[in-house]
Amino acid sequence: MQVLHALIIALLTWLVATACPMRLRWSMYFGAPLVSGLINGLLLGDLSYGLQCGATVMMAYIGLVAIGGSLPSDLSLAGYLGVYMTMAAHADPSVGITIAVPLGFLGILCSNAKMALNPIWVHRADRYAAEGNDRGVVAMNLFASQIVPFITYFIPAFLCVLFGAPFLEMLLGVVPQQVISILKLIGAMVPALGLAMLMNMMNKRSTIPFFLIGFVLAAYLKLDIIALAILGVAYGILHLLYTRKRGEGNV
Amino acid sequence: MQVLHALIIALLTWLVATACPMRLRWSMYFGAPLVSGLINGLLLGDLSYGLQCGATVMMAYIGLVAIGGSLPSDLSLAGYLGVYMTMAAHADPSVGITIAVPLGFLGILCSNAKMALNPIWVHRADRYAAEGNDRGVVAMNLFASQIVPFITYFIPAFLCVLFGAPFLEMLLGVVPQQVISILKLIGAMVPALGLAMLMNMMNKRSTIPFFLIGFVLAAYLKLDIIALAILGVAYGILHLLYTRKRGEGNV
Amino acid sequence: MQVLHALIIALLTWLVATACPMRLRWSMYFGAPLVSGLINGLLLGDLSYGLQCGATVMMAYIGLVAIGGSLPSDLSLAGYLGVYMTMAAHADPSVGITIAVPLGFLGILCSNAKMALNPIWVHRADRYAAEGNDRGVVAMNLFASQIVPFITYFIPAFLCVLFGAPFLEMLLGVVPQQVISILKLIGAMVPALGLAMLMNMMNKRSTIPFFLIGFVLAAYLKLDIIALAILGVAYGILHLLYTRKRGEGNV
Amino acid sequence: MSEPTTAVETRVTLDKKTLRKSWWNWTCWGQICYNFERMMGQGFCHSMIPIFKKLYPNDKEKRAQGMTRHLTYYNTENTWGCLIPGIVAAMEEEKANGADVEDEAISNIKTALMGPIAGVGDAVTQGIVKVLLLTIGIDLAMKGNALGPIFYVLGFSAYALLVGYTCYMTGYKLGKNAVVKILSGGLIQEITEGFGAMGMMVLGGLVATKIGVSTPLSFALGEKVTEVQALLDQIMPALLPLALFFGVYALLRKGITPMKVMLLIFIAGTVFSLLGILA
């Protein structure tokens, strides 16, 4: 029974982190703790407790954004494994965050390992493509890509669930508090990379002023994303109108 | 004496609501409670009490706007009749609002009856115009247009003043509290029509972005109309400058 | 010894107010109380007390801007003489402001006397220039220009330090409180001249809208100068982009 | 132009008196027969009657055509809106004197200008001037000073008369000088763009503040009660007013008449109020 549970959680952690169809993955990923609360609640036979735990941990991540592939924290580990560990310890839902958050930071390592090693398969795919071997390309994309994540996500999650709190404590014990602080700082810094990559990709110099306007509106006047998006639509249309070539006539 | 008073108030209510010259009407309308305080104060021989009542009720309506012909509340009834009824009851000025406000909401019915029935005279005017009969057109505009408002404004106001609080109570008694709540909600919804008609009339697609900007500035940053008007002038000039045809040269 | 001290302070007051190289002058001027705290601290042998006094008075002037030659308050007198008088009286640093501020207002008179009388030398320079006499032009610029300031800055500062508090009191006694209030008001009004001169110099009508935008952002939304400068860069670039001639192509 | 002699003979010019009469009609009776179908259309026509009497003293047919031309849908702010009858007067004068001013051009001007000018005018007249004058008037009245209401009524009237008269006459001059420009579209284009931007900005602000709809709904599961309005506010302030506004706007765009929309609002208001969904 415990093995089955371990299998389910480990599979979810791994699949949602990297393997399952992108679209499903996204909802299951950005809402990982919430979903985990439901699933673990069902598996452990205490649905209401599960939902509580899941919702509570979820709140800490409601504003998380993954931009340009930069994760400030790994939600899959934090969600699926974190919420399970909380419930296994019969801890108060509010304690869930203290368990999930360090796991999320450790997850940054797993995610980056994948991002760093996957180019191996890309280079193979280059070769297959040159040969016109589309099956090879697909195989690299779908299967080879899962080797690293399986090791970094599935295995630890499986062992944690199987051997329970002692194993997790051992795992976290190996990792001193200082490392968690470091990973937390890295998690706070990492979005800068994603955002900078995005900026780098928007290579029109003429739109840089809007970056400054958005920054001031958010930093000084505390406008949120919805307000910025509305203003963005407005300014975007005007920008288009003002920079479009005269010849085409006015709207 | 009471008849005279009833006549004066009923006339004012009616004339200011629809009949008297537009320019005078506007000041007498938007400031109805204030003006009513003065007049009723003089008629009832307690000027200071009248001014108090008028000013107090006025404050509730200081931000009222009538846009695209949409009235959130009828100020003529609320002001001229409402303030009178308050004073007749020797009520505290602060009570005035509780009397005036439901009258204002009932007034929405009077105003809309006029708006709905007046097309009758417009169609007659069409006929007279086609015949080149300008007197006919003028007659429709000036006199025919007053038939409905006379019935909906003059008569109830006259009776209310003449028969006093009991009559008003009867009138309001006929109308259950629920109806007042409904009319209050309608009064809150109605400006949407006026504003939408205005938007519909400003048929340049190129200025829609400014709507969004204005909305965000008012809804999120709580800028008031004066600030928006200043920014509007600024953005308006820039918009003109940026969209004007090149050939004409820069300012 | 006291004479030496008087000489140093009076020289500083005068030189920083008008005579010494502009660049040095600027730092010594805008930071006058701070610098004065250091120098008087050293001269009077109580460095820490001096720094306290200087820093405390400085805080009152941290936002002072001198634009278009308009001084809301004369920092040289307020700083060099003001801080000295405070320390000579062994007063609490917080008292320093009450001594410095009226001196600063009186200084408006000294500064304006210079501004008003210097044209004498400019007209002489006109003549020398017409004759090709560059030494004459330089002499007017460097030396003649110092006659008035020497009288209005050096002499009173020297006497105040030499004869101490009684003299200052006499000086301020001659000037009734009312005059200080008047000068304070003038000091508050004078920046309007500098700003208006600036506006007058930026004589492009097409940029006036930005004035309105800046005003609303600062007056209503309390944005500070840094935020305005960032937005200014953004809007400035966009303005350039939108008004530049089409022919030159887009950025 | 090519035959100046004959042209001069027959040229009719609008004199100050006629213009004043036209303005006066507008400023007094422009909105007296206000209605859902044509709004101020009849009032506009009324203001043009003195113009036509002057331009076509002996031509009933032309007068009839003119009146019919101006009985169409029209609505704008009353004060600043005086600009429009002023411009139109000039155009009618040109037309009467043989210039090639098509009916469509005249109606285009009215349609193009009435919206933006209403936007700007409402903001200034109702949003600023009225509020300022009322603030002072209330302040005085509160202190028992009878000058409060008097000051307000006189002040507001003075504003309306002065601005209105000036706008009418300015409009007329503009129309006279620029009739060619106007016809070519340049000026209307500019005015509607500039005024339009300003009007729209203010309109956005009015939508955010002057539609007072909110929901009293709340739901409780267990002990915790959640106010739906609070949830909505978290998403966006003034979300319901914005939604209502765009709903009504969509109806108008679809060609539903204002009259019918008003009816719908009455029905919806009744239903939602009874169901306790809106307040």
Add this chain to the structure above:
Amino acid sequence: MSEPTTAVETRVTLDKKTLRKSWWNWTCWGQICYNFERMMGQGFCHSMIPIFKKLYPNDKEKRAQGMTRHLTYYNTENTWGCLIPGIVAAMEEEKANGADVEDEAISNIKTALMGPIAGVGDAVTQGIVKVLLLTIGIDLAMKGNALGPIFYVLGFSAYALLVGYTCYMTGYKLGKNAVVKILSGGLIQEITEGFGAMGMMVLGGLVATKIGVSTPLSFALGEKVTEVQALLDQIMPALLPLALFFGVYALLRKGITPMKVMLLIFIAGTVFSLLGILA
């Protein structure tokens, strides 16, 4: 064009089924081999494979060229980003049918659009839709309602599928109709300008709020303790995040790979954390 008869004979059109397969590949496997070197490049290539099979059923060489063409660096938001493979599919179709579509034009479109669409898409998908759905989901779950997570997962999936599918097909149509326009640069220009402005605006806001770096430094001289972070906040809110952002951006501009920048962040994070300079 000059030889329509032969052209018609050999013309291959992408049918709905092929397009759906391509979209499906993208929407399922676009990010599965995500990596620092090419990001979603391999996924993009995967999504083009059905297209090439259809266009060049018997020409392995062309298929090989096509796949290689799309194994390049690519990254965008997944939902709204479906627009791009849609447009590219149309361009590949034209190319296969002999139109003069250079490899560069295709790659230009991808490069031009991926940035702005990511900016806009991230803002809408992660910043707005996700947050709204989560808010409701959490609210329900908190009250013990199992529909909370289910509602969230279904809602978000529905959003992603609907928007994604629509964008892909819209992109394809756009590409078909406007292929000439696109090639001439007009449309890309407009889309990147407009979307770019919006994306940049949101990006500025994200920099201000989503980079959570601050300094725990403080210094005490005498009794008074000064927090350095408070000093920085006085200068400008979010100063450190802005500085970090521009630092990283400068590195990328210099051509340092994202992989190396990530490494640098790990090193810098470790050092600054241990020294107690940042937190």
Add this chain to the structure above:
Amino acid sequence: MSEPTTAVETRVTLDKKTLRKSWWNWTCWGQICYNFERMMGQGFCHSMIPIFKKLYPNDKEKRAQGMTRHLTYYNTENTWGCLIPGIVAAMEEEKANGADVEDEAISNIKTALMGPIAGVGDAVTQGIVKVLLLTIGIDLAMKGNALGPIFYVLGFSAYALLVGYTCYMTGYKLGKNAVVKILSGGLIQEITEGFGAMGMMVLGGLVATKIGVSTPLSFALGEKVTEVQALLDQIMPALLPLALFFGVYALLRKGITPMKVMLLIFIAGTVFSLLGILA
């Protein structure tokens, strides 16, 4: 151009030393004879003297003309303003070498640039750099650290010297390369538009915050006391400063000299202070 051989013979180029001397004169003595009539005009002339000595070593007449040319009204921010004498130096060099640089062109450049650069420069130098350095300096001094004032003076001087020198030399290069462009108006136009927009924005902010005028008036009728300033604030924050600003601006526009305006301010300040109307 047509006779290069002779031209080469007589060509005078400004060497680094001369440019440095000119910059130094400006940066030291530009504002020493500051006055209401010409502001920094005499200082500007002083900075040009080394240039003329170099360009016209033997032509007193030309030197006289040059000096007279630069004794006109001039005022700008001192640091970033170094750009202008740099540009002018390049133009004078061209003129001395026979290029067709009219006196007017030179004076136009000065007039066009001095305003916008003052706006931007004042914001950066006095609004940002000075405040930042002072904040740190005060902080240190408060704690008894003598480095506070020293740090401030050195820091600010370094800023002024570095930025000023760079701007002068950049201006010179710009002038050399772009003299044709500048003369044709394109570049000045652009710079003044861009800088102008930024400067105006900051100017608006300064008007709202740096003119400290308010009214102490209040009136009591009965028991309630109303502060007039509170009423004004309700209408608009910073209303009096704005009114004062536009009043002064109107006077300047009418051609009243700054000197006279200053006198008026003294008189008005005295009167309003005594009457208790302003404070």
